[in-house]
Amino acid sequence: MNAAVELLQTKFADEVVEVVEFRGETQITVKPGRIKDICLALRDDPETSFKYLSAIAGMDYLPQSPRFGVVYHLYSHKKKNRVALKTLLKDDVAPAIDSVVSVWSTANWHEREAYDLLGIRFKGHPDLRRILMPANWVGHPLRKDYPLKGM
Amino acid sequence: MVHKAILSTVNCQLLTENWKLETGFKMDITQPMPRTETMLLNLGPQHPSTHGVLRVLLELDGELIVSADPDIGYLHRGIEKLCEYRTLHKCMPLMNRLDYLAGEQNNFGFCLAVEKLLGVEVPKRAQYIRVMIAEFTRIASHLFWLGTHGHDLGAMTPLFYAFREREKIMDLCEMVSGARMFPLYFRIGGLAADLPEGFMRAAGDFVKSFPRRWKDYDTLLTQNEIWKERTVGVGVMNAEEALDWGWSGPMARGSGVDWDLRRDNPYSSYEEFDFEVPLGKNGDTYDRYLVRMQEMLQANRIVEQALKKIEETEPGDIKAKDPKVSLPPKDKVYTDIAALINHFLIIQDGIRPPQGEVYQCIEAPKGEMGFYLVSDGGPQAFRLKIRGPSFVVLAATDKLCRGRLLSDLIAVIGTMDIVLADVDR
Numbered sequence: 001m002n003a004a005v006e007l008l009q010t011k012f013a014d015e016v017v018e019v020v021e022f023r024g025e026t027q028i029t030v031k032p033g034r035i036k037d038i039c040l041a042l043r044d045d046p047e048t049s050f051k052y053l054s055a056i057a058g059m060d061y062l063p064q065s066p067r068f069g070v071v072y073h074l075y076s077h078k079k080k081n082r083v084a085l086k087t088l089l090k091d092d093v094a095p096a097i098d099s100v101v102s103v104w105s106t107a108n109w110h111e112r113e114a115y116d117l118l119g120i121r122f123k124g125h126p127d128l129r130r131i132l133m134p135a136n137w138v139g140h141p142l143r144k145d146y147p148l149k150g151m
Numbered sequence: 152m153v154h155k156a157i158l159s160t161v162n163c164q165l166l167t168e169n170w171k172l173e174t175g176f177k178m179d180i181t182q183p184m185p186r187t188e189t190m191l192l193n194l195g196p197q198h199p200s201t202h203g204v205l206r207v208l209l210e211l212d213g214e215l216i217v218s219a220d221p222d223i224g225y226l227h228r229g230i231e232k233l234c235e236y237r238t239l240h241k242c243m244p245l246m247n248r249l250d251y252l253a254g255e256q257n258n259f260g261f262c263l264a265v266e267k268l269l270g271v272e273v274p275k276r277a278q279y280i281r282v283m284i285a286e287f288t289r290i291a292s293h294l295f296w297l298g299t300h301g302h303d304l305g306a307m308t309p310l311f312y313a314f315r316e317r318e319k320i321m322d323l324c325e326m327v328s329g330a331r332m333f334p335l336y337f338r339i340g341g342l343a344a345d346l347p348e349g350f351m352r353a354a355g356d357f358v359k360s361f362p363r364r365w366k367d368y369d370t371l372l373t374q375n376e377i378w379k380e381r382t383v384g385v386g387v388m389n390a391e392e393a394l395d396w397g398w399s400g401p402m403a404r405g406s407g408v409d410w411d412l413r414r415d416n417p418y419s420s421y422e423e424f425d426f427e428v429p430l431g432k433n434g435d436t437y438d439r440y441l442v443r444m445q446e447m448l449q450a451n452r453i454v455e456q457a458l459k460k461i462e463e464t465e466p467g468d469i470k471a472k473d474p475k476v477s478l479p480p481k482d483k484v485y486t487d488i489a490a491l492i493n494h495f496l497i498i499q500d501g502i503r504p505p506q507g508e509v510y511q512c513i514e515a516p517k518g519e520m521g522f523y524l525v526s527d528g529g530p531q532a533f534r535l536k537i538r539g540p541s542f543v544v545l546a547a548t549d550k551l552c553r554g555r556l557l558s559d560l561i562a563v564i565g566t567m568d569i570v571l572a573d574v575d576r
Contacts, residue, residue: 022507023267051394054512055538057523073510073523073538077394077408080415084510084523106397109546117231132224132575141232148236 002026003047004074004083012038017088025084032070032087032097039103042074042085050074050083053104058114061088062144068095068120089120099125117142189217192557196225200303200561203571207548207560214557219549223542226575234535238501239265239339242532247333249520249539250573253292255324256515258337259285263418264511264522265339268504271471276464277341278420283354283457284327284336285419285513286450290361291320292516292568293447297368300440300565304381312367319357326350339502340477341470346461354458361451369444382436386551386563389434396550397543400518402567405442406434412514423460424453436566443568476502501530517541517568539573 008016008028015038018029030038042050052075059069072085089095099122100107111122112131119140122128130137139146195206204225210217230249234242246261247254259281266273273281298313321331326347328334336343372378388398393406403410411428413421429445431438470477474493483490506528512521518540525534544567552560 023270023509025509027508052399053397054510054519054521055523055536057534057536059525059534071523071536073521077410082510084508104397105392105395106543106546109542113542130224132227134224141229146232148232 002081002083003079004028004042004050007041007045007048008038011041025082027084027086029086029088032089035070035085035087036098036100036103038085039072039100042083043103046078049076049078052077053100053106053110054082056100056107056110056114058118058120058142060118060142060144065092066090067092068118070097070114070120072100094121095119096121096123098123099128101125116140119143194560196222200564202299202564202569205545205564205569205571205574207564209557209560211557216552216555216557216560219552219560221545221548223545223571223574226571228576230576231535231537234532236531238530239504239532240497240501242535243338244333244335247335248572249537249576250292250515250517250541250570251332252295252570253288253516254333255284255288255336256292256513257520258335259419260511260513260515260520260522262337262339263513264509264524265502265504266471267509267511268507268524268526269339269473269476269502270505271340271473271476273341273419273471274464274468275420276461276466277469279457279460279464280342280346280469281337281419282421282424283454283461284324284334286453286457287320287323287354289450289516290447290454291317293443293450294320296443296516296565296568300568301372301378303561303565304378306372306375306378309368309371312364312371316357316361316364323350323354323357326353338470338478340473345467345469351458351462354454358451358455358458362448365444365448365451372440373444379437381558381562382440382566384433385436385555385559386566387433387435388547388551392550393434396547398518398547399543400514400516400540401439401442401446402518402540402544404429405431405439407432412512412519416512418511418513424456426450426453436562439566503528503530512538515540517570517573518544537576539576541567541569541571541573542576545569545574 005019005026005028015030015034017031020027042048054073054075057071059071061067061069066088068089070087074085075082089097099111109131111125112129114120115122115128116130116133117140190211192209192211194209196204206222208220208222230245233245243258246257249257294313294317298310301309324334325331328336388406390407393403393408407430409430414428426449429442431442478497479490479493484494504526506526508525510521510523512519520540521538523536524532527533551563
């Protein structure tokens with residue numbers, strides 16, 4: 001079993017919602033409230049040592065509710081393994097979650113991208129601006145209800 | 152303001168005293184002060200040294216960079232969105248156009264992600280051929296980097312030498328697929344076709360001659376005083392910072408991070424190949440140059456081994472055996488009704504992977520190229536998140552050049568080896 005699962009189940013037992021093993025990959029779904037503490041623990045615990053954040057993927061699960069989610073892909077150079085940390089955001093209208101820029105600097109642009117394309121707000125982000133779309137753009141193109149063409 | 156005043160005064164020294172930067176300079180407050188305002192300078196989006204449509208908003212104090220803010224998105228084509236509307240096979244041409252200097256590497260990662268989701272086994276021959284093409288692409292991508300990076304910093308000659316070999320690799324791509332930049336040779340479950348006649352010999356010739364050609368570039372730059380002046384100590388990142396900023400591939404290895412996905416999390420039978428992972432020490436532009444130079448030789452070694460392994464396998468065994476995934480052979484499509492139906496279904500209806508999600512990454516020439524593929528059981532991806540190495544590396548621009556000279560920014564952009572198509576997607 002992945003060390004991350006063990007760590008979260010002992011230290012953040014109330015936060016873990018679901019653990020899925022699929023095609024040799026570990027996906028842990030957690031509640032969004034303490035995401036920063038969870039990320040810090042995963043980074044600093046010597047057993048997990050996820051010093052590296054591969055990517056942050058913003059998700060839109062429409063028509064499901066909760067509609068929005070954020071997926072963190074972490075890698076440990078020490079253990080040479082990965083884990084996907086998933087969260088579902090409560091608010092379907094104005095989704096928001098704590099920023100993890102203070103945990104991994106690379107999260108800065110990933111979070112800006114998720115904000116730009118999906119409209120997920122990252123609380124505490126130092127510079128939450130649009131990144132790929134023009135600054136005056138209206139709407140968030142990767143949302144499922146955003147049309148592919150005809151804008 | 153005092154801080155800025157000192158910077159400007161140092162700058163005056165720079166201009167008057169033969170471009171030498173004086174340290175420990177004291178301000179003479181009896182003299183009239185020079186203007187201490189900073190200047191905003193817009194570099195790009197159409198500037199030859201920004202390697203594509205990158206705009207950098209610079210705040211300058213004379214020639215010193217106070218802050219650098221890269222503005223991206225000029226090449227945003229919404230590939231992630233487009234992939235949600237087309238079958239997985241039809242995403243392949245879009246993948247080619249991510250990091251277009253290493254087109255086939257992107258398809259490699261995407262195919263592996265889909266195959267992982269499907270649980271399909273690719274025959275050994277196809278795996279070896281993929282490795283060979285991927286390593287050829289790595290050499291081509293590094294050659295392009297070498298030529299343009301040198302050119303940016305005033306070394307014109309390496310460009311012509313590097314492009315000479317790159318041209319040969321493009322010819323090899325043309326042999327297998329008919330296209331040069333975007334071969335589109337890989338398919339989900341295997342390859343589009345087997346290697347054509349004469350390919351093995353042409354590839355073998357390249358592999359034999361490349362180390363000798365490599366010496367040409369090495370002679371031109373490695374001990375070149377001007378090259379060292381421009382690259383040593385420029386854009387420094389230590390190993391810990393490199394990980395914090397999400398660096399991977401040669402960028403991280405230049406800082407001494409001993410990590411290569413081909414070795415540590417092998418895919419497509421990379422574990423059967425013997426190669427070294429070159430590492431840098433200082434994490435500066437020069438060390439990254441050395442790392443990429445060595446990587447080219449290592450890639451050549453892998454190609455050499457792959458050619459041997461390909462010869463040991465059965466010709467024609469290039470597709471997964473699952474008829475729901477692999478297209479039937481073309482001649483069968485014309486003569487056999489079952490094959491025709493099969494072909495039609497895969498093209499029109501698409502392949503339907505099971506519900507689930509995978510993250511598959513490969514060691515692309517520029518670093519970790521990741522594909523997060525979420526499927527709801529339909530023929531299209533529910534969501535495809537592409538993690539491009541260039542996007543991540545570019546985020547650290549400000550950190551690398553703050554307080555440095557403007558000309559160092561050009562070296563930094565060159566060493567990052569970014570492709571804006573990969574940054575913007």
